[in-house]
Amino acid sequence: MWVYEKKLQYPVRVSKCDVRMAKYLLEQYGGADGELSAALRYLNQRYTIPDKVIGVLNDIGTEEFAHLEMIATMVYKLTKDASVHELEAAGLGANYAQRDHAMFYQNAEGVPWTSAYIQAKGDPIADLYEDIAAEEKARATYQWLIDMTDDVDLQDSLKFLREREIVHSLRFKESVQILIDERDKKRIF
């Protein structure tokens, strides 16, 4: 069960009318290494992982939904007032033809999200290594997105999200270490 807090994890402000960025941001919305993939990957894996690290997957999976919400807010702000012509010019004409201004879980190229993006191998080390890789890929995606905009406010929110990927990656690494060490005695933390 979840408790919903009606606010964003970090403020999202977009200062530049730049519909083009909306299309690129979709990579983190419904892309392979995006926030939806991350949330669903971790929350699904937690059932079959050793109980010492279930909490990590639970917490991070939940936080990814908060990130998804931030990305959605960015895309929405950038597109809500866009004319059909502006959407077309930004490469979102096909999206308009299908669903007006509605968003959808698709990547920057318009490919719909698929569960084939994520894995559950049932082996705790394999699963956690996938999660570490996913965090590093998401970090890289955020870097490229930050590179693509000169809107300092949008950059600010994206930098926050990028930093979270770094922290999550470390937490998954620590989870692997906990499983390797196995013992309950002498913990280093």
Place this chain on the structure above:
Amino acid sequence: MDSQERVWKPYRGPFDPCPPIPYKTYVVPPNLFIPFQPPGLPQFPLNEALRAGTLWPALYSPYESKAGKGGVKG
């Protein structure tokens, strides 16, 4: 802390069609250097922590846009 950036030189061919990029960079964020976070690391004040995206300066990784700073506030 050491620089979080690494530099490498891509091969330059004699017949490359485009002006060459002399060097490329990639980021090595601090999580790569911490196997297991030790207890009691110094913390940011809360308002700075929110802005940084982490409670711990040791985990903080700055990143600047290659597009620079424009926008309304820029």
